[in-house]
Amino acid sequence: MTRPTSRLLPEVTADSAAFWSGGADGELRIHRCRNCRRLFHPPVGACFRCRSRDVAPEAVSGRAVVASFTVNHHPWFGPMYPTPYVIGLVELVEEPDVRLTTQIVDCEPEAVSIGMAVEVVFEQHEDVWIPVFRPTEGGAPR
Numbered sequence: 001m002t003r004p005t006s007r008l009l010p011e012v013t014a015d016s017a018a019f020w021s022g023g024a025d026g027e028l029r030i031h032r033c034r035n036c037r038r039l040f041h042p043p044v045g046a047c048f049r050c051r052s053r054d055v056a057p058e059a060v061s062g063r064a065v066v067a068s069f070t071v072n073h074h075p076w077f078g079p080m081y082p083t084p085y086v087i088g089l090v091e092l093v094e095e096p097d098v099r100l101t102t103q104i105v106d107c108e109p110e111a112v113s114i115g116m117a118v119e120v121v122f123e124q125h126e127d128v129w130i131p132v133f134r135p136t137e138g139g140a141p142r
């Protein structure tokens, strides 16, 4: 599976800057609420569970499990995004209800399965590090 050479980039905000730049240090940074201690995503200025504004990004392991996925065959963006590619919904091992919509890379679409262990890798495009996920070496399904 060929990875895109460029990507549509997000609009980085003050709240999301740590998420989009963590890859510079090899870190997947997810917001944690310091009041209820739960992780949450996407990063915003208040915890959706307890409404506390005492929230901040912190590094997590970058390990996750594929909760769902789809294989895209349509060339929505022409040659920019070679098809087919796998759009995945992954659950962080630290807190499974924190799910990221991402791309599953470094394996053929036929090899992806629900429950597959994956780990983050980063693609740098301009000043943004896009977190994508690849199968974990020797990773066992849950």
Ligand SMILES: [Zn+2]
Pocket: 033, 034, 035, 036, 037, 038, 047, 048, 049, 050, 051, 052
């Ligand atoms: Zn909270």
